[in-house]
Amino acid sequence: LFIEMFRKTLTSIQRRHFSSSSPETPSLYSFLKPSLFSNKPITLTPSLSPPQTPKTLTQDQKSSIESTLHDSLTSHNTDEAWKAFRSLTAASSLPEKRLVNTLITHLSDAGESGENTSHRLKRAFASAAYVIEKDPILLEFETVRTLMESMKLAKAASPALALVKCMFKNRYFVPFDLWGHLIIDICRENGSLAAFLKVFRESCRIAIDEKLDFMKP
Secondary structure, three states: OHHHHHHHHHHHOOOOOOOOOOOOOOOOOHHHOHHHOOOOOOOOOOOOOOOOOOOOOOHHHHHHHHHHHHHHHHOOOHHHHHHHHHHHHHOOOOOOHHHHHHHHHHHHOOOOOOOOHHHHHHHHHHHHHHHHHHOHHHOOHHHHHHHHHHHHHOOOHHHHHHHHHHHHHOOOOOOHHHHHHHHHHHHHHHOOHHHHHHHHHHHHHHHHHOOOHHHOO
């Protein structure tokens, strides 16, 4: 079914010309460049560069920050939740699994009124990429799917492709059925077929080399 959809996409997408100065493959953390999400520069660029916090945390300190993160998410205080997460990453720590997934799901939700969707997605991308690199077992597949769906709505092809490449690089193998159709929809709308083909081929290679049927398109 996917192959059939893929062939239709191949024939329906018109060729588009891109500037040679634009990199074909964004670097993992090029989400810090506003152009990856929007053609218009924005003044706020989230990053995981840490605020002033201790180099290491005691268990009590970590528990306190996790409590702040939980309370901030419950009250939908996105900025405070983000600060708490950064405080943990500054000490090379991560919150418990439930909080990790709640945070990324919250940041992926574009339905919050009065908030910059692009800014939230950058934070969601940064968080997911960081967790995948540091401790991917904390990240649930459903959270990845939610983030991908938000990227589809935002027509954010470059960060979506970068996230998939990050997953591959860190051997975090999410079943193709959960993200493949979302990626191809994003690429269809953005004319990014060439970049998708590389991801498609890599997923096929992983399925064969790692003997993982769930990675097959």
